[in-house]
Amino acid sequence: MLMPRIGVFICHCGHNIASAVDVEKVAEFAKTLPDVVVAAHNMYSCSEEGLGAIRRSIEENKLDRVVVAACTPRTHEPLFRRNCERAGVNKYLFEFVNIREHVSWIHAKEPLAATEKAKMLVAMGVAKAALLQPQEETESGVIPVAVVIGGGIAGLSAASALVSQGIETHLIEKEPQLGGILKDIAVIGPEMVKTKEIIDGMVKEIGSSPKAHVHLSSRMTELTGFVGNFEITVTAADKCAEKIKAGTVIVATGGQEWSPQGEFGYGKMPGVITQLELERRLAKGEFPDSAVFIQCVGARVPGREYCSRFCCNASIKNAIRIMEARPEAQVSILHRDIMSYGTTAERAYHDAAEKGVRFMRYGLESLPKVDKLGDNLHVDVYDETLDDTIGMSTDVVVLAAPMVPIDNVKDLAMMLKVPVDKLGFFLEAHVKLRPVEFATEGIFICGTARWPSSVSECISQGLGAAAKASIPIRRGKVKIEPITAYSDPEKCIACGNCVQACPYQAIEIVTSKEGKRYAQVTEAKCKGCGNCVAACHNDAMQQKGFNTTQLSAMIDALIKNALEVVQ
């Protein structure tokens, strides 16, 4: 066999890496490693210039393997892989070493140790690279069907966008009616649009499309498969379970209003109600003569630190509605910061103040007090701006409680095999640049299941998720990354440990023609998690790109170089 020809490229990442790691020293060190033909360093390996330099080096030095020591594979691996491909090197002969997140950022104040650590990680990468094998991606078809879970505003927006593109779409809603929380809300601020017009329009669009299948009073009870080829079990209240095959899935399961039981007399004094309870009253035309809104009830407090984003705007909207219905009404909003971000919301804030709504700022140290006063309620608040305590009597006290995740969110997340954050909101693939995607391919997220959002934002997110979900369907095929597991029938004793360990039902025990029983992996179902490899007692299960020989070589390289440092 020919000796591997490895090129190592160490990235400065401007000063991000070079401020802690002596990049030139690491490159010099890399030159001493086995099979390394060339080692260089670049200011920005990911810039067009840096990528061009790597391609030129591949050509000039006839490299057949490339190691880049830079930042994170999460954002940059596809770029460097494609760059290798462009220079004629199979992209699976590329190895990424992270010396930014794993070294320079966390050891910013220990440059000597950081440089040593970077060297060891590079040595490990090189050791693995020497043993890499070229791999080919397999392609699999995409079932041209999308499933949207949740028929609130975000799900409706997603489903209507999909059917309008001509994509067959199943919409699953747990309630007997579509619309979600908005069913209780008559108008949407700050533009005061009638909710019915929005919801009815979308429901009509979906209902009139032959491509749409609406499953009411139904829940998803199981999801198996992978991008392009999911199978979803839908269980309706009064029907047998139904299996749906789909290429992509959108999660739009929404949130719920936190119940402020015991806060400011809620549950004890009938006049103390939640925002959603007020919405229902206003929808019926029951306008109070006076109202005090208390913002941030159960939000921005220790234990639930977040701001629920839309509550200030909801209170402003309802305050305006009350003032318009009853111009003599006394309405106050007690807040800790008014969150009317943007253009129209800020205008509505001004509008409310002009209509006579009083805004008072309270602090966490001096919460408003709500008491009974005859048939009415009495509120005392220390207004920070006036530096004075103000008392007022009122018909209703409206508690603006935050939106929290739905009760069964953890079960749902388990079923979908996607993460939730510590609060229970779904965690997108990247908070900045992949807001409507999960890290799991083919599954997308929108609406308040991800984070409290305004109606307009939910609609946008639904559309965005629909765009993403339509792409594999439009393309008709998806690529499967060859990091899948495979078993050696000779070594396998058919114990079944791997079958148990696999979260994706990708492994089964089969019998060969010769009568030997062994574990077999369905490649299309395998996600490359490696659980089965760890569970195998006999070294029979291996994973492409992460096999035992490769990982052992990495550990050997680490020990060898670590010993040299100690000596």
Added chain:
Amino acid sequence: MKDKVVVVGGGIAGIQAALDLGDMGFEVHLVEKSPSIGGHMAQLDKTFPTNDCSLCILSPKMIMCADHENIKLHTYSEIDGVSGDFPHFKVKIREKARYIDISRCTGCGDCTVKCPVKVPSEYEEGLTNRKAIYLPFPQAVPRKVTIDAAHCRMITQKKCGVCKKVCQAGAIDYDQKDKVIDIDASALVIASGYDQMDVSLLPQFGFGIAKDVVTSLQFERILSASGPTGGHLVRPSDGTEPKTLAFIQCVGSRDAKCHVYCSSVCCMYATKESILAGEHAPNVKTSIFYMDMRAVGKNFQEFVQRAKKSYGVRYVQSRPAKLQPSKDGKGVLINYEKKGTGGDVAQEEFDMAVLCPALEPSKSASRLAESTGLKVDPDGFFATPDLKHPVDSTSKGIVVCGFASTPMDIPDAVTQASSAAARVAEMISGGGC
């Protein structure tokens, strides 16, 4: 034949819209007025609330755009006119002369070293200079230089020619002319973004009067490891590290005399910049003067708490009335009303102050509105009157995403970009897939 879509604006919203439309199979023409795509996000040091390095996460998307089989980049280009109606628009794209044969330019940068003319760098917000022939920033896409005709001596005075002499690729072409190309597009996506307002119009905030008053984008460059100070936090007057730092929120926004609206992102980037300042200069004492601390996104409140607890950032709920230079011309004196005192005014001295200016619709937006016939809202942002379709403009077949429609942060702009792609797909391929 693939349907063609023209995306106007090569910031993060335009980039994402182009990528999604390209992935859907449309032929995308991405038009950017400056020499590189990337927009304002390329200028940022880090992004809130994760402090991800901005260009590090953006640059792969920029390169994906350039490499995409369905995306054609038109940088240093403008929309000259749009005629016709959905789905038969005729779009005139003016590819401005960059006086470079881009098929030959390798981006080696030899010319930029030798060029004798210095011009304030737009990318560095005027804190340092670029040359008359320049690459806006090292990760620029495409990596092709541009000659700034207004400053080039060869073009203005017919003398110099240094760049042509040093260019081994023979890429310099002083006689190049603008090129206008016509695209038959089925739809347009407007992602023209924002510009920071000119804060010198508000002299009470001291910009251009007190040397140590900078804008937040300038401060972003000062913090950036690749910026003019190499990431060292220093103030302009004497190049020393400030010990006290003030952020002024709502400069020109939430102001009846200027812009009524809230720019949506300033509270968070000021918090981010204050955390980064603390990382660069652990002893700096930072105060943020604000009206309402609008931290409404995922983990934003926690981010503010982190600024307070781990970096000692002081949040002062007050709107300063005046910023002026200290006696020796260094530092800044800030007058503000003390909260809860019934109007007592305090004067406090800071080593440096950062203004968070209103973010306005991009300067190109009004001309774009004219050429497309799109209506704008009272604040000058493109109107999107249909709540059911939040990215639809006032003309069928033209959608708007990102800051061009209303102030928003990066994830919201990225989301809207995907929404725009979905709406284009709906409009064009409605009924058949």
